[in-house]
Amino acid sequence: MTKSVHQLHKEAMVVDTHCDTPLRLADEHADLGVRGTEGHNDFVRMKEGGVDVSFYAIYTSGKLTPDESTRRALQLIALTRDAIDANPDKVGFASTVRQARELKAHGRGAIMFGMENGSPIQNDMALLHEFYRLGIRYITLSHAYNNQICDSCAPKEKTWHGLSPFGKKVVAEMNQLGIMVDCSHISDESFYDCLKYSKAPFVATHSCCRALSNHPRNMTDKMIKDLAHAGGVIQINFYPAFISKEYADQFWDLADIYEDTQKAYWKSDKKGKKEVAAFRLAEKNILKIKRPTVKDLVDHIDHVVDLVGADHVGLGSDFDGIETTPVGLEDISKMENITKELVARGYTETDVKNILGENLLRVLTRVEDLAYTF
Numbered sequence: 001m002t003k004s005v006h007q008l009h010k011e012a013m014v015v016d017t018h019c020d021t022p023l024r025l026a027d028e029h030a031d032l033g034v035r036g037t038e039g040h041n042d043f044v045r046m047k048e049g050g051v052d053v054s055f056y057a058i059y060t061s062g063k064l065t066p067d068e069s070t071r072r073a074l075q076l077i078a079l080t081r082d083a084i085d086a087n088p089d090k091v092g093f094a095s096t097v098r099q100a101r102e103l104k105a106h107g108r109g110a111i112m113f114g115m116e117n118g119s120p121i122q123n124d125m126a127l128l129h130e131f132y133r134l135g136i137r138y139i140t141l142s143h144a145y146n147n148q149i150c151d152s153c154a155p156k157e158k159t160w161h162g163l164s165p166f167g168k169k170v171v172a173e174m175n176q177l178g179i180m181v182d183c184s185h186i187s188d189e190s191f192y193d194c195l196k197y198s199k200a201p202f203v204a205t206h207s208c209c210r211a212l213s214n215h216p217r218n219m220t221d222k223m224i225k226d227l228a229h230a231g232g233v234i235q236i237n238f239y240p241a242f243i244s245k246e247y248a249d250q251f252w253d254l255a256d257i258y259e260d261t262q263k264a265y266w267k268s269d270k271k272g273k274k275e276v277a278a279f280r281l282a283e284k285n286i287l288k289i290k291r292p293t294v295k296d297l298v299d300h301i302d303h304v305v306d307l308v309g310a311d312h313v314g315l316g317s318d319f320d321g322i323e324t325t326p327v328g329l330e331d332i333s334k335m336e337n338i339t340k341e342l343v344a345r346g347y348t349e350t351d352v353k354n355i356l357g358e359n360l361l362r363v364l365t366r367v368e369d370l371a372y373t374f
């Protein structure tokens with residue numbers, strides 16, 4: 001390839017389908033207009049990383065009541081829109097592929113919305129319509145709990161064994177409106193129901209391959225083949241605990257301790273000496289585990305390409321939603337390292353561009369085109 005890695009990365013539409021950055025707006029009052037030293041994503045580091053489209057996840061915990069989750073979703077949307085409006089030189093809001101491409105042409109990043117966990121729509125199709133109007137362009141049907149739409153992959157006890165009767169109507173209405181169905185986090189049975197009931201291609205916005213790292217959040221080879229056959233894409237997650245089984249085996253127990261000591265730390269107003277020491281120790285222990293690298297991440301891309309070709313895979317970092325990252329991908333400013341690794345492995349320019357973003361944009365364009373045709 002004669003083109004430099006940097007040039008290729010700059011030319012490509014680079015799309016990241018999953019960042020939890022709105023949480024930092026709500027919980028840390030982060031200023032996304034200045035280069036941050038905490039977290040993984042802000043408008044400055046997005047530009048440095050050559051990322052053109054960042055999907056901000058409107059995430060609500062499954063522990064909230066329906067009204068609390070609707071309120072929380074509206075708050076995260078409002079905070080993000082305010083942050084975008086405060087930085088018109090850097091980013092703009094996009095709700096269509098065309099708008100995203102226009103923003104890139106003007107040297108600005110595009111922020112798009114996905115909703116992670118469908119709880120905020122409650123049992124009300126009118127709320128689904130309203131969230132569409134507010135710009136939501138994919139919905140991760142559930143998070144870590146079964147909800148009114150479908151079962152999650154996390155709990156052992158399943159409520160619906162797939163999509164609920166209401167969930168089937170939600171999928172049909174999402175197809176009709178032009179919202180992508182996201183099968184990350186949902187149970188395997190829910191995935192196969194999406195395959196059965198979604199008339200439009202759908203996506204996994206932040207999942208890895210189960211064949212390389214056995215975890216229910218990752219997809220089996222059969223699921224990846226079925227998803228691709230239906231025209232969809234799997235966007236590879238950067239979470240070390242999903243990329244590497246070796247890492248995960250050491251990580252999960254320590255992660256529980258980390259979470260507990262972090263809660264105590266926050267409660268103590270960060271002043272209680274005992275709480276600070278316990279939290280710092282938990283943090284230190286997690287950092288001691290050998291992290292996977294950008295090469296291990298690209299192994300997941302290779303695996304999908306071996307199964308179904310280079311037209312059905314992309315990137316869904318989960319930045320700002322994960323405690324640790326792979327070596328070489330410490331935050332969004334380092335995204336070019338993926339392009340570098342893809343080029344080193346001999347991917348063609350077209351394949352690299354497709355993986356970096358065009359595959360996802362193809363699905364979203366298809367979903368837009370199919371709206372109101374059912």
Ligand SMILES: [Zn+2]
Nearest residue numbers: 116185206321
């Ligand atoms: Zn997630």
